[in-house]
Amino acid sequence: MTPHPDPALCAALADDLAAARFRSEALRAAWGVEADDATGRGLRVPALRGLGERRDALATLGRLLVLGVAQPRDAVDAALPTLGAAGLEALGLAEAGDAVTPRAIIRPQSYLDTEGTGEWWLASDLDEIATGGGALAEDHVLGVGGASLTLAGLQLPTPAGRVLDLGTGCGIQALRARRYAESVVATDVSERALAFTRLNALLNRDARIETRGGSLFDPVAGETFDRIVTNPPFVITPRATGVPGYEYRDGGLVGDALVEQVVRGVGAHLAPGGIAQLLGNWETRDGVDGLDRVRGWVAASAVPLEAWVVERELLDPIQYAEMWIRDGGTVPGSPRHDELLAAWLDDFAARGVTAIGFGYVLLRRAAGAPRLQRYERMTQPIPSEGGLGAHLAQALAAHDRLAGMDDDALAASVLRAAADVTEARHHLPGIGDPQVIELRQGAGFGRAIQADPGLAALVGACDGDLAVGALIAAIADLLEADGRALRAELLSRVRQLLVDGFLVFE
Structure with a gap:
């Protein structure tokens, strides 16, 4: 129905x-x-x-x-x-x-962002709770899951004009985007999904979400947007007889080709300075690391793109296949489960796949030569998993501000340590000086870095009072260090700490 x-x-x-x-x-x-x-x-x-x-x-x-x-x-x-x-x-x-x-089901879904708290009602197809388990229909429209909540939390909480929600599903990303956007175009290859999106927009009294049917960028050919958000059907599914292809997760292509197409093609639909955010899987294949393959996709874009890619998880082929077979409602130990597992493993083996990564991709259409090119793995727990958007926005703002500052300008800046930063010192028994000084974030990506005494002293002294250059000079005197060398070293570290959110401009 x-x-x-x-x-x-x-x-x-x-x-x-x-x-x-x-x-x-x-x-x-x-x-x-x-x-x-x-x-x-x-x-x-x-x-x-x-x-x-x-x-x-x-x-x-x-x-x-x-x-x-x-x-x-x-x-x-x-x-x-x-x-x-x-x-x-x-x-x-x-x-x-x-x-x-x-x-169908209708569930309340709470949200928290920079504008405050609230709740949507979101309708979708009957799920495992409502059906009591069993395999899903291939045209199943998924409700709110972990991945969709992750992407909703990653969306930048900054004003935008037109936003494209590519592969909208039940419409949660479109509703989230409308919190900051003037209008949203939501597309999907599934007419059922578009019907649910229209219903959810009306149910939540939001008339400025337009739906269009079609695959990938076909419904918006020739158009550009200030922001593009997509939780595409990135799940890697064998192209084999008898293996179901669920519309909500399977794009119908071989391996990670759908994510590759999105990354290569999204730049043409971004306005200058426009930002795309997506989730995706990528394969480590024939000895080529998955993150390096993503780097190649970005480089192959016809439009210059800046990139920040975070790999959150890395699974071997068996783990990956088990996860998505179970997601489709097939229980381990059954003959059907064994058939599907064999099909998945045959597919990975035939293409030389040894690992599959999952993570977040942020792309920005560069005005000139791309400055931001960041590819990293983060397996640590992230304290703000449901609300990283504000952290990403602050990091991009700091990166852009620093791009126009030389060392003299940075040295003249007044900074303060972020409120969530803590310091831990580790000593060997009976030794007064610490062997390890660690700075750790309580928010953002929850990063932890090792600091030498000079950097730890500088972060501790950044309280919004004195300029960085003056603080470094005082620390050099205190440590009896070469002032010029310490200044060059610490200013380089300060740049990274500003982007990572350990320090902020006053």
């Missing part, structure tokens, strides 16, 4: 959901904290037990729209007094007889 996003019916549904207090915290309180945590693991029995015999609107809608359990028609009519069960059916979200059977 495909949604039919009628504006009047969506407005009525939104009014009824608001009246029922159909929000995350209310549902969590209704069925209990432990049961709520269990729903995140795909379990609905604890939540149903927590609701017990409650028949109020929140309980009825929680069972129907979150947990996927059919409800009596009279209870649904009472819970949705404006829309009614008939209206829910007209929207394509349920079948209404004596009982109302859900054909």
Whole structure:
């Protein structure tokens, strides 16, 4: 059943959901904290037990729209007094007889950004909780998952004119982009996905999201955007008979070719200075490191691109195949699981793939020669996994400011240590001087760096009072070091600390 996003019916549904207090915290309180945590693991029995015999609107809608359990028609009519069960059916979200059977889920999704907190209602196809497990349909429209939340948190919280959400799915990236953008164009090859996106835009009272059907950049040929965000169908799937190709995750190409096409082609659709952000997989193939292959894609762009690529995870072929076979609803140990695993491993072996990386890609259309070219692996826990956008924006601003500053200008600048930076000193027993001095971020990417006494002293002295040059001169006197050499060394380190967020301009 495909949604039919009628504006009047969506407005009525939104009014009824608001009246029922159909929000995350209310549902969590209704069925209990432990049961709520269990729903995140795909379990609905604890939540149903927590609701017990409650028949109020929140309980009825929680069972129907979150947990996927059919409800009596009279209870649904009472819970949705404006829309009614008939209206829910007209929207394509349920079948209404004596009982109302859900054909989609609607879940509250909280967000936090620089503008404050809020919550969306997001509709999508029935998931594992609602169906009780089993293989998904190939045209399944995914709701909000870990990857989509990661990308939503990565989006830059800075003003933008036109934004393109490429491969919109249920529309969460489009809604997130609209928090800072004047308008959003959301595209997808799946008409079901576009229907859900239109419904979710209406449900959240946002009329400035335009949907277009088509593959990759076809729907926006000849157009440019200030920002492009995409969680593309990057999952590497064998092109073999009997292996399902889920539209929400599989782009139909061999290996990581779809991510390559996006990286190579996105620059032509960015306005000067425009930024694209995406998630992706890339293969280490025939001895060529995955990050080096991404570097080659960026270099092959017809439009000069600056790049910041962060690899967060590196899996071997077996781990990768197991993860995505399970994601499709096929359980380990079954004959079907073994067939799919063999197909995945045959595909990787035939193409010489030894590892698969996952990570974040930020690309910017360069005005001149690209200055930012950063490729790095980060396997440490990231404290701001759900909200790195502000950190990325600050890092880009610091990079651009530093690009126009020589060492004299930097030395004249007044800096302060970021509020989240802490210092740890490690001593051997009985020795007064530390063997290791470590500076660590409590926010951003959670980086940790080793510092010598001069750098540690400088970061500690940056309190927004004296200029960097004056501080370095004082530290050189204190350490009885060569002032000129120390100045050159520390200013070079300061540049990196400003981009990484350990230091900020006053």
